[in-house]
Amino acid sequence: MKIAVASGKGGTGKTMVAANLAFTLSQTCQVTLVDCDVEEPNLHLFFPAPATAKDVTVQVPVIDQKICDRCGKCGEFCQYGALTVLRDRVLFFPELCHSCGGCTLVCPKNAIHEEPKRVGIVTHTKPLPRLDLVSGNLDTGNPFAVPVIRAAKMATAGDCLVILDASPGTSCPVVETLDECDACILVTESTPFGLHDLQLAVDVTARLGIPAGIVINRNDGQDQATFNFCTNRDLDIIMTIPFDRGIAAIQSRGDLLCRVRPEWMKAFTTLYRKCCGLAGVD
Amino acid sequence: MKICITSQGSTLDALAEERFGRAPFFIIADTETGSFEALENQFAGGSGGVGPKAAQLIIAHDVKALVSGMVGGNAHEVLKAAGIQLYVYRTSGTVRDAMDQFNKKTLEKVA
Numbered sequence: 001m002k003i004a005v006a007s008g009k010g011g012t013g014k015t016m017v018a019a020n021l022a023f024t025l026s027q028t029c030q031v032t033l034v035d036c037d038v039e040e041p042n043l044h045l046f047f048p049a050p051a052t053a054k055d056v057t058v059q060v061p062v063i064d065q066k067i068c069d070r071c072g073k074c075g076e077f078c079q080y081g082a083l084t085v086l087r088d089r090v091l092f093f094p095e096l097c098h099s100c101g102g103c104t105l106v107c108p109k110n111a112i113h114e115e116p117k118r119v120g121i122v123t124h125t126k127p128l129p130r131l132d133l134v135s136g137n138l139d140t141g142n143p144f145a146v147p148v149i150r151a152a153k154m155a156t157a158g159d160c161l162v163i164l165d166a167s168p169g170t171s172c173p174v175v176e177t178l179d180e181c182d183a184c185i186l187v188t189e190s191t192p193f194g195l196h197d198l199q200l201a202v203d204v205t206a207r208l209g210i211p212a213g214i215v216i217n218r219n220d221g222q223d224q225a226t227f228n229f230c231t232n233r234d235l236d237i238i239m240t241i242p243f244d245r246g247i248a249a250i251q252s253r254g255d256l257l258c259r260v261r262p263e264w265m266k267a268f269t270t271l272y273r274k275c276c277g278l279a280g281v282d
Numbered sequence: 283m284k285i286c287i288t289s290q291g292s293t294l295d296a297l298a299e300e301r302f303g304r305a306p307f308f309i310i311a312d313t314e315t316g317s318f319e320a321l322e323n324q325f326a327g328g329s330g331g332v333g334p335k336a337a338q339l340i341i342a343h344d345v346k347a348l349v350s351g352m353v354g355g356n357a358h359e360v361l362k363a364a365g366i367q368l369y370v371y372r373t374s375g376t377v378r379d380a381m382d383q384f385n386k387k388t389l390e391k392v393a
Binding site: 075078079080081082084085086087089091093096 | 325328330331332333334335337338341356359360363364
């Protein structure tokens with residue numbers, strides 16, 4: 001069972017929901033929590049523990065300028081403008097390269113081979129007896145989050161219950177996180193921005209064919225527009241978390257709602273059951 | 283000498299374009315004969331890497347100087363490596379005006 005937590009809008013409480021859901025489930029079974037928000041991973045703040053790290057690399061081309069005759073085929077092929085063929089040499093822009101490997105295939109002289117380039121790390125911790133936390137961490141200055149997310153997900157292959165905390169937005173990093181998930185929790189908030197971006201996120205889950213349920217966080221009781229949207233799109237509101245200064249205070253000091261107020265574990269257990277219902281498993 | 287002027291259209295009376303990689307057209311002009319050819323920029327709408335792609339295109343046309351408003355870092359590196367001199371034109375005039383100013387040597391050179 002793989003459950004993604006996404007939102008569209010940033011700051012709605014994805015990490016809060018993912019952390020409390022994983023904490024609650026880890027009381028009774030083995031859980032893996034994956035931080036796929038690799039540009040600013042922060043789940044580890046809720047679960048401090050000693051970590052082991054592995055590099056994430058992508059393959060980038062290296063051109064043997066002695067063999068290369070500047071025919072220009074690689075530059076023509078590269079859609080991303082990462083290779084420019086001059087009269088006397090080939091220029092390579094690593095930050096434009098998508099590591100597709102096409103240049104090595106089209107080179108008639110076999111003058112291009114690939115070498116690994118580090119783009120980030122994946123860390124692994126075991127903060128609780130039944131909780132594993134895997135975090136993707138993109139190197140500063142690197143524009144490609146997807147290979148790091150993929151590596152973090154690969155590290156959890158075979159784990160039976162996985163909760164994935166997505167980044168905000170609706171672009172490639174979110175799509176990569178959602179790929180092959182059984183259900184998605186979409187966290188929104190009681191603001192026009194929360195609803196606007198929820199609509200975008202719902203379109204993404206629908207396009208990917210992943211069943212989604214809605215969590216309204218910081219609920220102020222004025223969510224008619226969100227209710228209407230959910231009714232029109234046939235989406236269930238699977239949890240509501242009130243706008244509450246006490247909850248915000250717990251969160252702000254890096255603690256967990258369910259650890260400080262264990263009565264909330266019931267609500268997160270129910271959230272998990274509803275996710276199972278969305279995924280069509282008992 | 284062959285020069286390239288970034289343009290919004292395909293004629294000398296079109297407005298010069300400030301952007302390089304995303305310019306709709308490249309006007310390749312011969313400063314001695316005054317003849318020119320307009321190349322449509324097929325990379326203008328690309329998601330990324332358009333600067334080096336555009337630079338590659340004008341290199342293939344044996345251009346010695348580029349007249350444009352602004353050039354990104356990657357494209358600049360390519361142009362420099364290819365020995366193409368960059369001149370700045372930002373007065374929102376026509377391609378013809380940019381070419382006149384280039385010929386009168388009133389345009390600022392970028393190192």
